[in-house]
Amino acid sequence: MEKISLDAPKTGSDLVLETLHDLGxxxxxxxPGGAVLPLYDAIYNFKGIRHILGRHEQGCLHEAExxxxxxxxxxxxxxxxxxxxTNAITGIADAMSDSVPLLVFTGQVARAGIGKxxxxxxxxxxxxxxxxxxxxxxxxxxxxxxxITEAVHIATxxxxxxxxxxxxxxxxxxxxxxxxxxxxNLPSYQPTIEPNDMQIKKILKQLSKAKKPxxxxxxxxxxxxxxxxxxxxxxxxxxxxxxxxxxxxxIATSHPLFLGMGGMxxxxxxxxxMTEADFMISIGCRFDDRLTGNPKTFAKNAKVAHIDxxxxxxxxxxxxxxxxxxxxxxxxxxxxxxxxxxxxxxxWIEKVTKDxxxxxxxxxxxxxVQPQAVIERIGELTNGDAIVVTDVGQHQMFAALHYxxxxxxxxxxxxGAGTMGFGLPAALGVKLAHPxxxxxxxxxxxxIQMNIQxxxxxxxxxxxxxxxxxxxxxLGMVKQWQDLxxxxxxxxxxxxxxxxxxxxxxxxxxxxxxISTPDELESKLQEAFSIKNKLVFVDINVDETEHVYPMQVxxxxxxxxxxxxxxxxxx
Numbered sequence: 001m002e003k004i005s006l007d008a009p010k011t012g013s014d015l016v017l018e019t020l021h022d023l024g025x026x027x028x029x030x031x032p033g034g035a036v037l038p039l040y041d042a043i044y045n046f047k048g049i050r051h052i053l054g055r056h057e058q059g060c061l062h063e064a065e066x067x068x069x070x071x072x073x074x075x076x077x078x079x080x081x082x083x084x085x086t087n088a089i090t091g092i093a094d095a096m097s098d099s100v101p102l103l104v105f106t107g108q109v110a111r112a113g114i115g116k117x118x119x120x121x122x123x124x125x126x127x128x129x130x131x132x133x134x135x136x137x138x139x140x141x142x143x144x145x146x147x148i149t150e151a152v153h154i155a156t157x158x159x160x161x162x163x164x165x166x167x168x169x170x171x172x173x174x175x176x177x178x179x180x181x182x183x184x185n186l187p188s189y190q191p192t193i194e195p196n197d198m199q200i201k202k203i204l205k206q207l208s209k210a211k212k213p214x215x216x217x218x219x220x221x222x223x224x225x226x227x228x229x230x231x232x233x234x235x236x237x238x239x240x241x242x243x244x245x246x247x248x249x250x251i252a253t254s255h256p257l258f259l260g261m262g263g264m265x266x267x268x269x270x271x272x273x274m275t276e277a278d279f280m281i282s283i284g285c286r287f288d289d290r291l292t293g294n295p296k297t298f299a300k301n302a303k304v305a306h307i308d309x310x311x312x313x314x315x316x317x318x319x320x321x322x323x324x325x326x327x328x329x330x331x332x333x334x335x336x337x338x339x340x341x342x343x344x345x346x347x348w349i350e351k352v353t354k355d356x357x358x359x360x361x362x363x364x365x366x367x368x369v370q371p372q373a374v375i376e377r378i379g380e381l382t383n384g385d386a387i388v389v390t391d392v393g394q395h396q397m398f399a400a401l402h403y404x405x406x407x408x409x410x411x412x413x414x415x416g417a418g419t420m421g422f423g424l425p426a427a428l429g430v431k432l433a434h435p436x437x438x439x440x441x442x443x444x445x446x447x448i449q450m451n452i453q454x455x456x457x458x459x460x461x462x463x464x465x466x467x468x469x470x471x472x473x474x475l476g477m478v479k480q481w482q483d484l485x486x487x488x489x490x491x492x493x494x495x496x497x498x499x500x501x502x503x504x505x506x507x508x509x510x511x512x513x514x515i516s517t518p519d520e521l522e523s524k525l526q527e528a529f530s531i532k533n534k535l536v537f538v539d540i541n542v543d544e545t546e547h548v549y550p551m552q553v554x555x556x557x558x559x560x561x562x563x564x565x566x567x568x569x570x571x
Contacts, residue, residue, distance in 0.1 A: 001146075001181065002183075003180060003181075005177065006177050009177045011042065011173060012138075012141040012167070012173065012174055012176070013039040013172045013173070016042070016167070018145075019144065019148045020049060020148065023152050025049060025074065026048070026049055026050060027076070028049055028051055028064075028076040028077065029052045029060040029063045029076070029077045030052070030053065030078030030079060031055075032080065033079070033080025033081065033107060034169070035167075035168075035169045036078060036081075036107035038169060038172040039078065039105070039107075052428075052457070053457065054457050055453040055454055055456050055457055056454070057087035058090050058425075059421075059424075059451045059454045060077045060078075060425070061077050061079075062091050062419075062421070062422050062425035063428050063429035063454075064077040064104075064429060065095055065100050065429065066425065066426030066433070067429035067432060068100050068101050068429075069430075070387060071409075071433045071434075072223065073101070074101045074152060075102045076102075076103045077091070078104075078107075080120070081107040081108050081109055081169075082119075082120030082121055083122075084107065085106040085166075086122055088104060088106065089131070090421075091104075092128055092132060092164065093131040094414050094422065095162040096132060097415065098219065098416050099160045099161055099219065100160060101160035102155060103155055103163055103165065104162060105167055106124045106165070106166050107169065108121070108166045108168040110169045111171065114168065124166050125166050128164045131162070132163060133161030133163055134151070134163050135164040135165070136150075136165045137166040138165060138166065139171070141171050142178055142180050143179075143180050145180070147165060148165065149184055150186065151163040154189060158309055158310070159308075159310040160223060191309065193327045195307065195325065195330055196325070199323070200334045200335055203322055205341070206279055207237060207279060207281075207341060208341040208342060208343050210278050210279035210303075210343065210345075211278055211345070211348060212273075212277050213240075213281065213348070214240055214241075214259075214277040214280050214302075215233070215234055215241045215281050215283070216241075216282040216283070217243045217247040218247045218286065219246030219247055219284060219285070219415065220283065220284015220308065220328045221328050222408040222409055224328035224329040225329060226250075226284075229333055230250055230283065231255070235257065236340065237343055237345070239345065240273055240349065240352045241257050243262070243270075244262065244288075245263065245290070245400060245415045246413075246415040247261075248400060249408045250408050252404075253404040253406060254406065259355075259356055260401075261400055262274055263293075265549075265550060266550065267401070267550065268355060268358050268561065268563065269355035269356040271550070271552070271558040271559060273352050274298070274302075275557065275558045276301065277299055277302040278303065279303050280302040280304045281307070282304065282307065283331065284309075286308065286313045286317075287316070292317060292318065293552050293555075293556060293557055293558050293560075294556060294557055295317050298557070298558060303322070304319065304321050304322070305320065305321065305322035306322070306324065307324040308324075308325065309328070311325045363565075365518075365543065367518075368517075368542070369542045370518075370542065370546060371542045371546055374398075374468065374470060374540055374542065375399050375403050377521060378468065379402070382438055382440070385406075385410075387411075387438070389440065389441045389442070389465075390423050390442045391413075391414075391447030392413070392419060392447060392477075393420065393447055393475070393476050394444065394470070394546075394547075395442050395447070395476070396442070398470065400413075401548070412427075414426075420446065421451040422447075423442065423443045423447060424448060424451055424455070425454045425457070427439050427440075427465045428461075430465075431463050439465045440465070440466045441467045442470065443467060444470050444471070445469060445470075445471040445472065445474075445498055445501075446474075446476070446495060455508040455510065455535070456508060458535045464534050464536075465535055465536075467538065468540065469501060469537065469540060471498070471501070472543065472544040472546070473541075473544055474493050475495070478493045479493045480548065484547070502539055504537075505535070510534055510535040511528075511531055511537065512537050513536060513537070513539070514541075515538060525538070549562060550562065
């Protein structure tokens with residue numbers, strides 16, 4: 001390994017910051033502690049990187065995720081050893097599930113104490129091995145630039161994902177007068193970017209035979225910046241488009257070929273189209289269980305072409321007749337570059353459009369605020385131009401179904417892991433990355449309390465997001481399942497000791513707004529969105545009996561959906 005002499009000795013911490021800066025990193029999220037004090041001492045005088053102090057390590061990770069998801073850039077977080085590192089586990093696992101490029105520095109005890117149960121020691125390399133794309137433990141100060149450069153390369157290429165660098169305290173404090181060459185040389189890591197040309201041709205050949213084709217667009221379309229190519233391909237061949245949860249925004253909600261989100265709470269049109277299709281082209285979508293329902297019945301009449309940058313995902317859940325490993329943008333460009341094949345989907349489009357017209361509806365009650373109405377009004381007030389970040393639960397599905405998404409990277413949420421507490425910190429990370437954008441955090445009374453301490457971070461850095469809390473005094477999605485599957489036995493889902501969220505927000509120096517009745521909704525939402533220089537927390541008492549529909553029948557096929565609330569259910 002080539003050694004490069006330095007003009008003057010540098011500490012490991014200096015090398016960390018200089019390497020990150022040289023690689024284009026300008027923002028990191030973190031929380032100090034004993035094992036990372038040398039690094040924080042170096043941060044004190046380093047001018048090229050902005051550090052954002054979270055209030056909990058999980059919050060720091062979600063802030064970094066929001067930053068990464070909304071920009072496509074690498075998110076970077078720093079936490080200390082032991083409990084600091086273990087507090088970050090949820091964020092790392094979340095990033096792994098949703099293919100988020102993340103670099104996480106975990107402090108570690110000095111090398112002499114590793115494996116000896118030293119104070120605040122945890123085997124973070126062992127713990128994170130299943131939930132990272134790769135991880136390192138630095139054993140030599142001179143190796144820091146090489147390891148960081150490799151880690152960034154791994155995190156941001158192929159299928160993006162989190163990489164952990166475990167940094168012993170003494171390694172970060174020691175000086176070195178040389179470094180090992182940081183040139184990336186990873187013969188065992190060579191992700192396939194260019195799809196196979198023959199497989200691309202097979203897709204078009206099958207498309208020419210298909211009478212009922214459907215395009216399934218996943219989060220990989222956003223990550224590959226391939227939305228324009230997706231739309232062009234769909235329009236050229238008049239193929240209806242279904243998105244996964246994370247694929248929202250890759251085709252505009254208003255586009256005539258868009259059928260909606262598919263899956264457990266997907267639209268009627270989307271799920272019926274996937275059921276009846278004779279050819280499915282899935283791009284950047286991993287066929288998770290919330291999308292497919294029972295895999296034995298999913299798209300059983302369809303030939304399946306599966307385009308994905310991760311070969312491990314192809315054939316894992318749904319068998320692929322035409323497997324294509326490669327980048328989504330490259331694949332679509334190759335499909336568009338081929339001579340146009342003849343196909344006729346006119347009758348199919350007519351049919352799915354009729355299904356699409358079976359619009360999702362809800363009972364517009366006068367006495368109580370409906371969560372769907374809240375989301376629809378926010379869509380109108382923001383002209384569909386906000387970046388919407390959600391927590392996990394009913395509010396997430398209401399936002400997914402009722403907000404008009406027209407552009408990619410405007411829909412930020414925890415898809416694969418389903419992490420409650422994701423919303424608020426992620427929204428702060430988004431706003432820091434996009435200071436001019438309107439950023440809305442849609443949350444619930446359960447989720448918001450998971451990381452509500454990040455209101456303090458928003459105060460410290462003056463981060464003005466709009467928090468919409470759909471407060472039904474329940475763990476709503478769990479309650480919905482209890483209503484529909486467990487005969488209404490609400491075991492431990494009622495939140496009967498909620499704080500006054502308005503006063504709580506005000507105690508942090510933010511603006512608090514309470515909405516309790518439908519006639520307050522319009523004026524107070526307008527007020528909330530008129531305030532541009534402060535975080536606004538809007539606590540909205542919504543109908544506690546409302547459910548998210550459609551809902552797939554448990555263990556059933558995609559076309560087995562509950563479309564509305566059963567009549568016999570008590571209001």
